[in-house]
Amino acid sequence: MNANASAVRTYILTEIALLGLLALTICVAYLNLGLLNPIIAGAISVTSATLIILNFMHVRHSKPLLWIFVAAGFFWLGIMFALALSDFLTRHWR
Amino acid sequence: MSAVPMQAAPQYAPALQPTYLNVQRTIRSWLLTTDHKRIALLYMVSITFFFFVGGVAATLMRLELLTPRAELVTSETYNKLFTIHGVVMLWFFLIPSIPTVLGNFLVPLMIGARDVAFPRLNLASWYLFMVGGAFTLFSIITGGVDTGWTFYTPYSSTYSNGHVVAMAAGIFIAGFGSIATGLNFIVTVHTMRAPGLTWWRLPIFIWSLYTTSIILVLATPVLAITLALMALERIFGVGFFNPAIGGDPLLFQHLFWFYSHPAVYIMILPGMGVVSELIPCFSRRPLFGYKFVAVASVAIGVLGFLVWGHHMFVSSQSIYAGMIFSILSFMVSIPSAIKVFNWTATLYKGSIRFQTPMLYALFFIGLFTIGGLTGLFLACLAIDVHVHDTYFVIAHFHYIMVGGMVMAYLGGIHFWWPKITGRMYPELPAKLAALTVFLGFNLTFFPQFILGYLGMPRRYPVYAPEFQVLNVLSTAGASILAVGYLLPLTYLLWSLRYGRIATPNPWEATGLEWTTHSPPPKDNFETTPLVTAGAYKYDSQAAEAQREVAHV
Amino acid sequence: MSSSPTTPILAHQFEDATQQRDAATIGMWLFIATEILFFGGMFLGYTVYRYTYPQAFAEGSQHTLIWFGGTNAAVLLISSTTMALAVHAASENRRALLVSLLLGTASLGALFLVIKGFEYAHEVKENLLPGSSFHIVAAEPLKAEMFFYIYWLMTGFHALHVAIGVVLILIFAARAFFTNAFVNHDTPVDLLGLYWHFVDIVWVFLFPLLYLVDRHS
Numbered sequence: 001m002n003a004n005a006s007a008v009r010t011y012i013l014t015e016i017a018l019l020g021l022l023a024l025t026i027c028v029a030y031l032n033l034g035l036l037n038p039i040i041a042g043a044i045s046v047t048s049a050t051l052i053i054l055n056f057m058h059v060r061h062s063k064p065l066l067w068i069f070v071a072a073g074f075f076w077l078g079i080m081f082a083l084a085l086s087d088f089l090t091r092h093w094r
Numbered sequence: 095m096s097a098v099p100m101q102a103a104p105q106y107a108p109a110l111q112p113t114y115l116n117v118q119r120t121i122r123s124w125l126l127t128t129d130h131k132r133i134a135l136l137y138m139v140s141i142t143f144f145f146f147v148g149g150v151a152a153t154l155m156r157l158e159l160l161t162p163r164a165e166l167v168t169s170e171t172y173n174k175l176f177t178i179h180g181v182v183m184l185w186f187f188l189i190p191s192i193p194t195v196l197g198n199f200l201v202p203l204m205i206g207a208r209d210v211a212f213p214r215l216n217l218a219s220w221y222l223f224m225v226g227g228a229f230t231l232f233s234i235i236t237g238g239v240d241t242g243w244t245f246y247t248p249y250s251s252t253y254s255n256g257h258v259v260a261m262a263a264g265i266f267i268a269g270f271g272s273i274a275t276g277l278n279f280i281v282t283v284h285t286m287r288a289p290g291l292t293w294w295r296l297p298i299f300i301w302s303l304y305t306t307s308i309i310l311v312l313a314t315p316v317l318a319i320t321l322a323l324m325a326l327e328r329i330f331g332v333g334f335f336n337p338a339i340g341g342d343p344l345l346f347q348h349l350f351w352f353y354s355h356p357a358v359y360i361m362i363l364p365g366m367g368v369v370s371e372l373i374p375c376f377s378r379r380p381l382f383g384y385k386f387v388a389v390a391s392v393a394i395g396v397l398g399f400l401v402w403g404h405h406m407f408v409s410s411q412s413i414y415a416g417m418i419f420s421i422l423s424f425m426v427s428i429p430s431a432i433k434v435f436n437w438t439a440t441l442y443k444g445s446i447r448f449q450t451p452m453l454y455a456l457f458f459i460g461l462f463t464i465g466g467l468t469g470l471f472l473a474c475l476a477i478d479v480h481v482h483d484t485y486f487v488i489a490h491f492h493y494i495m496v497g498g499m500v501m502a503y504l505g506g507i508h509f510w511w512p513k514i515t516g517r518m519y520p521e522l523p524a525k526l527a528a529l530t531v532f533l534g535f536n537l538t539f540f541p542q543f544i545l546g547y548l549g550m551p552r553r554y555p556v557y558a559p560e561f562q563v564l565n566v567l568s569t570a571g572a573s574i575l576a577v578g579y580l581l582p583l584t585y586l587l588w589s590l591r592y593g594r595i596a597t598p599n600p601w602e603a604t605g606l607e608w609t610t611h612s613p614p615p616k617d618n619f620e621t622t623p624l625v626t627a628g629a630y631k632y633d634s635q636a637a638e639a640q641r642e643v644a645h646v
Numbered sequence: 647m648s649s650s651p652t653t654p655i656l657a658h659q660f661e662d663a664t665q666q667r668d669a670a671t672i673g674m675w676l677f678i679a680t681e682i683l684f685f686g687g688m689f690l691g692y693t694v695y696r697y698t699y700p701q702a703f704a705e706g707s708q709h710t711l712i713w714f715g716g717t718n719a720a721v722l723l724i725s726s727t728t729m730a731l732a733v734h735a736a737s738e739n740r741r742a743l744l745v746s747l748l749l750g751t752a753s754l755g756a757l758f759l760v761i762k763g764f765e766y767a768h769e770v771k772e773n774l775l776p777g778s779s780f781h782i783v784a785a786e787p788l789k790a791e792m793f794f795y796i797y798w799l800m801t802g803f804h805a806l807h808v809a810i811g812v813v814l815i816l817i818f819a820a821r822a823f824f825t826n827a828f829v830n831h832d833t834p835v836d837l838l839g840l841y842w843h844f845v846d847i848v849w850v851f852l853f854p855l856l857y858l859v860d861r862h863s
Binding site: 007030037 | 668671672675676678679680681682683686687689690693694697698712716719720723724726727729730731734738839840843844846847850851853854855858859860861862863
């Protein structure tokens with residue numbers, strides 16, 4: 001029963017953190033921080049997603065093999081972004 | 095046949111229990127089967143049909159190109175013909191070919207499992223493939239599509255008059271079949287290996303298919319969204335790649351080639367896997383540099399994701415991106431060369447038997463090398479500017495895809511035919527057919543290197559008169575090639591009834607699939623095999639000694 | 647991780663329950679990887695166009711209804727918690743709790759769709775649906791149309807995933823209520839949970855990208 005209570009507590013704490021991050025990202029959006037705005041918004045999104053993956057999707061307690069599968073999708077997305085942007089970001093260089 | 099003594103696997107009596115072929119006999123039992131071996135046969139019949147659909151389109155194109163002017167078909171029909179040929183051959187023959195036929199049949203057998211991890215998903219993938227094929231055939235029959243298999247926007251999304259959406263839908267649906275197959279193989283290889291079968295004991299065929307599956311799973315979704323975006327743009331007249339609202343057609347090309355370049359490796363890696371099985375078996379030597387070949391497979395799969403921009407060198411993409419993609423493209427040649435060298439080193443001092451599968455494997459090595467080396471020309475920015483969109487490119491990728499993959503597919507089909515059907519194919523006609531295919535292939539495509547180098551552009555029904563001689567040679571080669579493809583169809587069907595009964599291991603090959611009956615029972619193995627050694631435990635000295643005895 | 651030694655349903659191709667469970671989990675994560683790349687194509691397009699037309703994206707974003715989007719973000723986050731609790735209930739074989747948590751999750755998903763529907767209706771009324779009737783007061787109206795095209799596209803695909811999720815959750819709830827399907831066999835519920843959390847993650851990224859671009863100006 002103890003393990004049960006601790007699992008439920010983890011879910012509730014995660015939820016509170018996620019809602020707090022949501023409020024934070026909305027508030028920060030109303031401050032003019034220039035280039036930092038999208039960076040902070042992105043960092044908050046990544047943090048929230050990580051919380052969901054580790055706790056709700058219980059990857060934290062999964063075998064190492066599963067971590068590879070979790071990472072693979074994001075890694076390949078990174079390849080797509082990096083190489084496609086190597087075109088779009090350098091197209092006007094001379 | 096230069097007889098291989100049949101002394102293998104004496105522990106098996108002739109199969110008395112039902113095989114996977116005759117355990118049930120109704121049509122229903124085939125259409126609702128979840129047996130990976132039966133699904134492989136469903137795929138085999140389906141892709142053979144699509145191969146001949148694509149082949150007819152190719153034949154008509156080659157006939158048209160006999161003369162410099164458009165006399166047989168109009169330009170518009172010609173556009174539709176090369177679109178049909180490309181779409182059908184790529185998505186409905188080459189991409190499914192080795193993975194879904196030999197892969198479905200062999201992956202569980204080679205790793206000592208009863209079936210793939212998700213048998214019902216496996217069946218679903220065939221149905222998705224067939225529904226996708228039906229959409230594609232519908233769009234062909236009702237008027238065709240003239241965009242080319244690449245569907246470049248804005249032509250496909252705005253101007254083309256064909257059934258672009260139906261054909262894209264067909265590819266979209268068949269794509270989910272590919273994803274299902276790839277997902278199944280990855281999970282199967284990870285979780286279903288027999289006891290003792292560690293990663294470094296896996297046959298290279300499994301390594302190749304594992305890598306292929308990674309590409310299928312991670313690249314195909316991008317094709318799905320790309321085609322969906324193109325179709326949405328076409329349907330609603332406003333969209334993602336539409337320059338009117340600031341859309342960038344090059345974004346389409348980036349997304350398209352993010353899938354379609356790795357797809358090229360879907361079309362060659364399984365062939366490399368087959369050849370890695372054939373070469374050791376028919377030279378009776380362990381595969382040279384096993385670990386290097388295995389890692390090279392994975393390396394090709396991963397590097398294949400990093401090079402797509404070489405299709406866009408002349409598309410006004412950034413020159414800096416072009417340089418990056420050029421360098422990365424050159425890097426793919428490293429693992430590819432490792433494989434070729436290792437196959438060649440395996441042959442060295444081998445006790446080589448020139449049976450049909452081995453002929454195809456040797457053709458593969460030579461033709462793949464030519465295709466790969468000419469690929470380096472194309473990876474070079476400065477040269478690509480000159481030969482881009484010429485017949486040089488056509489010849490290059492046909493050397494990889496037909497000279498490579500189709501040869502490997504035919505080699506594999508012959509090699510595993512006794513396991514699949516329980517019958518031997520007739521050796522003499524098979525050897526003749528292999529030689530015919532090899533001759534016809536080279537006569538068809540080698541002149542195209544010269545044509546492209548001289549500047550003949552692809553995708554036109556008309557050309558300058560001075561190109562006619564080479565085009566006639568190419569068409570002559572294509573007719574020989576057509577005969578070469580029809581021959582196996584004939585004698586393989588003949589062998590189903592009249593072929594010699596196959597023993598469990600007619601080639602004295604290693605590998606778990608040869609330790610069970612031919613054809614295997616429904617659950618593959620009577621008891622789950624226990625693996626204690628690596629793949630390719632061939633004894634070259636014993637083979638040599640045996641040969642000397644035979645010649646005394 | 648496999649908490650149930652006596653799993654009743656073992657498919658013929660597997661040796662034991664652990665193998666079956668591992669296969670299913672890896673398979674689901676591979677499916678999620680395909681979804682990441684499916685959405686990834688659209689995220690790449692978003693990135694390229696936002697980089698190219700920063701002003702149009704800022705102006706377009708200010709026309710979105712932030713409180714609708716924000717509420718929906720909270721709704722989905724809460725539904726993720728109820729789903730995580732439902733998976734937990736399934737692993738402990740507490741059927742009544744499982745059914746009610748699944749129904750709660752489905753209701754929150756439905757609430758998301760209702761709110762999204764009102765938002766869409768508002769946008770159609772304001773002529774923010776790309777096409778011939780699109781109209782916006784902005785410095786670069788055509789580029790702002792691209793912003794709204796991406797908005798409709800990505801929220802549309804996401805809403806489709808939410809709708810599929812709601813239907814699946816309802817089917818699971820019915821099976822949990824009427825049959826013993828998930829007794830000592832919670833893997834399917836676990837996989838459903840993974841799907842639902844993935845859908846939530848997509849919105850975690852979509853919300854700031856679509857609703858919060860340069861809100862301060």
